[in-house]
Amino acid sequence: MAIDWSKIWKKYRGLWVALKGDEKTVIASGKTAKEAWEKAKKKGYEMPILTKMPARLIPYVGIFS
Numbered sequence: 001m002a003i004d005w006s007k008i009w010k011k012y013r014g015l016w017v018a019l020k021g022d023e024k025t026v027i028a029s030g031k032t033a034k035e036a037w038e039k040a041k042k043k044g045y046e047m048p049i050l051t052k053m054p055a056r057l058i059p060y061v062g063i064f065s
Contacts, residue, residue, distance in 0.1 A: 005053070014055040018048035 003023050011026075018028045018040035028039030033050050040048040 009053050009057070012053045014053060016050060016052050018045065018050055020045070021049070023049060 005024075008017065008024075008026060012029050015029045015031060016033045016036040017026050018036045019025060020027055027043060027045050027048050028036050030036040030039060033052070036050060037048065
């Protein structure tokens with residue numbers, strides 16, 4: 001099942017975010033992955049999930065062969 005990150009994207013677009021294991025809760029954010037990681041570590045999270053929110057959304061249509 002897909003996770004809806006639209007609310008996260010609106011608030012953190014263009015930034016790196018560190019997420020809890022539920023892949024929905026933002027722990028920390030930063031301009032770089034290292035910054036987001038270090039902020040999450042300071043909050044006590046050993047293995048956050050890191051991802052970068054795109055600055056803008058671009059539609060994509062793929063074809064399966």
